[in-house]
Every structure is written in structure tokens, then in C-alpha cells.
Amino acid sequence: MATAEAAQRFIGALKEAGVDFVVAVPDINLLELMKALAADPDIEYTPVGREEEGIGICTGGALTGHRVAILMQNGGLLNSCNGLTTTALQFGIPILLLVYYAGDWGDNAFHMLGLVTEPVLQALDIKYQALRDPSTLAQQVRGAVTVAEASKRPVALLVTRAVL
Amino acid sequence: MKRKEALDAIKELVGDAFVVTTAGGATVEWHAVRPSDGNLQAKTLGLCSSIGLGLALGQPDRKVIVLDGDGALWMNLSSLGTIGWKQPRNLVHICMDNTVYESSGGTPTVSSARMNFAALARAAGIESAVEASTPEAFAAAVAHALGSDGPHFIWCRIEQGRANVPPFPYDELENKYRFIRFVEETTGKRIIQPPIPHSYEGTLRRAAESGSSA
Numbered sequence: 150m151a152t153a154e155a156a157q158r159f160i161g162a163l164k165e166a167g168v169d170f171v172v173a174v175p176d177i178n179l180l181e182l183m184k185a186l187a188a189d190p191d192i193e194y195t196p197v198g199r200e201e202e203g204i205g206i207c208t209g210g211a212l213t214g215h216r217v218a219i220l221m222q223n224g225g226l227l228n229s230c231n232g233l234t235t236t237a238l239q240f241g242i243p244i245l246l247l248v249y250y251a252g253d254w255g256d257n258a259f260h261m262l263g264l265v266t267e268p269v270l271q272a273l274d275i276k277y278q279a280l281r282d283p284s285t286l287a288q289q290v291r292g293a294v295t296v297a298e299a300s301k302r303p304v305a306l307l308v309t310r311a312v313l
Numbered sequence: 314m315k316r317k318e319a320l321d322a323i324k325e326l327v328g329d330a331f332v333v334t335t336a337g338g339a340t341v342e343w344h345a346v347r348p349s350d351g352n353l354q355a356k357t358l359g360l361c362s363s364i365g366l367g368l369a370l371g372q373p374d375r376k377v378i379v380l381d382g383d384g385a386l387w388m389n390l391s392s393l394g395t396i397g398w399k400q401p402r403n404l405v406h407i408c409m410d411n412t413v414y415e416s417s418g419g420t421p422t423v424s425s426a427r428m429n430f431a432a433l434a435r436a437a438g439i440e441s442a443v444e445a446s447t448p449e450a451f452a453a454a455v456a457h458a459l460g461s462d463g464p465h466f467i468w469c470r471i472e473q474g475r476a477n478v479p480p481f482p483y484d485e486l487e488n489k490y491r492f493i494r495f496v497e498e499t500t501g502k503r504i505i506q507p508p509i510p511h512s513y514e515g516t517l518r519r520a521a522e523s524g525s526s527a
Contacts, residue, residue, distance in 0.1 A: 170370070170371065193370055193371070195366075195370065195395065195399055196395075196398070197363075197391065197395050198391030198392075198394055198395060199389075199391045201357075201359070201360070201363075201389070202360075202363045202389060202391050202392050202395060203363075204357075204360070204363075205355075205357070205359075205360035205361075205362070205363025205364045205366070205367060205389075205392075206363045206364070206366050206367035206370070206395075207367060208360075208363075208364050208367055209333075209363070209364045209365060209366060209367020209368035209369070209370070209371055210367045210368075210370065210371040211367075211371075212353070212364075212367075212368060212371070212489070212492060212493055212496065212504075213367075213368055213371030213372040213496055213500075213502075213504070214371065214372075214496070214502045214503075214504040215371050217367075231357055232357045232360055235356045235357040236355070236356060236357045236360055236364070239356055239485045240356075240485045240486065240488070240489045241485075241486055241489060242489075298506065299508055
């Protein structure tokens with residue numbers, strides 16, 4: 150069960166990595182994190198109707214000098230594939246993709262999403278790793294943002310219930 | 314009204330506003346009419362309005378103009394709701410509506426039937442939503458939008474057909490870098506960070522320890 154404490158830890162990791170611009174589409178497991186982001190005065194936060202819209206908004210944020218992230222379920226990753234390809238990858242835009250990993254090991258919901266998530270990221274040539282340990286969360290977020298900024302590409306962190 | 318007539322009517326009004334254009338005629342005609350590094354092409358059908366919203370949120374003290382199309386807007390209709398929700402005061406969203414997917418061969422869009430995009434924008438919470446069918450009315454609407462707080466939506470109804478202008482001169486990467494440099498030069502921000510090789514780490518650490526700059 151996601152907790153407010155875990156959400157604050159997550160936001161702390163994002164801020165420490167310089168992320169100040171976030172868009173999001175809900176998943177029940179992201180609820181506490183989204184509530185905390187919406188209430189945070191230091192983060193420009195935009196809830197969107199469809200994830201690909203968020204890739205466009207993040208692109209505009211990145212082009213005006215912000216470190217940007219999109220928070221979504223892996224179903225949303227699939228919804229975003231064209232925007233990721235013909236905007237984020239084609240223009241070379243650093244975006245932190247925070248992808249809730251539905252259908253992960255031990256998760257009985259959306260098993261088909263769980264099955265295709267990593268192959269889709271591999272096919273898009275998007276570097277990724279899973280967040281499974283609260284004690285390494287900040288380091289992993291920092292590392293992902295560094296790689297996104299250096300490579301000027303989207304980078305994905307697969308968010309599991311262990312860190313929420 | 315032809316699209317280029319409409320664009321010619323506003324080219325002197327936009328100043329140093331950021332301008333995002335949907336792929337196809339809007340991109341090439343606008344860049345021919347007002348060449349600038351502040352012009353950014355959108356390549357993903359539909360994302361023009363969202364990229365513009367991101368620019369507007371990311372740089373709230375600057376006007377952002379979106380030159381969208383009817384097919385593109387129809388693909389990303391949720392962006393209207395998001396703009397209505399966020400109420401960016403600096404965003405001017407223009408839909409150049411020729412009722413067809415012109416770049417894809419000219420098949421009709423939803424706008425060829427009964428769609429009223431201005432009414433849709435208003436329903437989404439964008440109170441300043443107007444229709445323009447002549448260059449004079451369009452220029453007046455854009456002048457009003459650039460001179461007052463928004464968000465603004467302008468439904469610009471144009472004829473079909475692309476003007477005889479050259480292709481957009483930059484690939485996506487060059488367009489991006491030029492655009493970011495334009496943002497840097499006109500805002501004073503520093504956005505592109507040079508990569509620091511590991512061989513500089515010692516130099517930087519010593520500079521930090523001694524309190525001087527590297």
C-alpha cells in the first residue's frame with residue numbers, strides 16, 4: 150500500500166536530482182505520489198488526459214530549461230510510443246519516464262502489460278532500470294536524470310510497489 | 314483566406330514570441346513568412362498544442378504561439394482540456410482549419426462536418442475563444458491575444474492548399490538547438506550544460522576547495 154511517507158521520499162529524490170516539472174496520469178499505486186506532487190509549490194505539476202500529451206508538455210518544459218518527468222502506468226508508456234519516438238527521440242529531449250510497473254513479478258493485475266513493458270523499452274532503445282529498494286531510490290533517480298541529460302534522450306525508471 | 318495570407322497578416326505582430334507549428338504547411342509557410350530560431354516544428358501529429366503548453370508553463374513570462382491544424386487538434390483533443398485546466402496566461406493557441414489532412418493527401422477531417430472548434434475550446438474552459446475567417450479579423454484576434462492575458466484560442470478558417478515556399482531548412486536536432494539558443498539569448502537562461510569530462514573533476518574540486526571559479 151502506497152504511503153505518504155514513501156511519496157515524500159520519492160519527491161525528495163526527484164528534487165535532489167533537479168526535477169522541477171512533472172506531468173502525470175493516475176494509477177492507484179501512484180495516488181499518494183500524485184497528491185504530494187500536486188501540493189508541492191516547488192514543482193510545476195500538470196495532470197494530463199492522455200500520456201502522449203504529457204510527452205509534448207515535457208518537451209516544452211525541457212526546451213525552456215527544466216528537468217522534466219512524466220509519471221504514468223506502463224499502459225501509458227504504450228500510449229506514448231509515437232510521441233516518444235517522433236518527438237522525444239527524434240529531437241533528443243531528456244525526459245525522466247517514471248513508469249508504474251503493472252504486471253511486475255507478484256502483481257496479479259495487467260499481466261500482459263507486465264509482459265511487454267521491457268521489450269517495448271528495449272525496442273525504443275530507452276535505457277531503463279527498476280526501482281525495487283527504497284534505500285537506493287535517490288541514487289537511481291539521480292543516475293537516471295544524469296543519463297537523460299547527458300544523452301539527451303528519455304530514460305525510464307520502472308516504479309514498483311516496494312518504493313511507493 | 315489562404316493560410317499564407319493569414320500568416321502574412323500576423324508576421325509583424327509576434328515579436329520574439331516562441332512559435333510552435335504543426336508539421337506540414339503551417340511549418341513551412343510560417344518559417345518562410347517569419348524566419349526565426351524561435352520557430353519550432355512539431356513532428357508528432359497532435360503534439361503541437363502540448364509542446365506549446367509545456368513552453369508556456371516552462372517560461373511564463375513569454376508569449377507562446379501554437380499554429381495547430383484541425384487534424385492535429387482532433388488527434389490530441391485532450392490538450393484543450395489540459396489548457397483549460399492550467400489556464401496559461403501566455404498561451405495563444407491557433408487552429409488553422411482547412412477541413413482536410415492536407416499533408417496526408419487531403420482526406421476530410423472531422424471539421425468538414427459540424428465541428429466548431431471555438432465552441433469546443435470555450436467548453437474546455439478557454440474563455441477567450443474566437444473565430445476568424447478573414448486576414449483582418451485574424452490579425453485583430455492575434456493582436457488582442459498577444460496584448461492580453463489568456464489562454465486564448467483562435468479558430469482560423471482557411472482554404473485548402475499550400476503556398477509555393479521552400480521546405481523547412483533544419484532537421485529536428487538543429488531546430489532544437491537553434492530554438493534552445495533562442496530561448497537562452499532572449500531570456501538570459503543557461504539551458505544547454507556542457508558535459509564535464511572526468512579529467513576535469515580534480516580541477517573542479519580544487520577550484521571549489523579554494524573558493525575560486527574553475
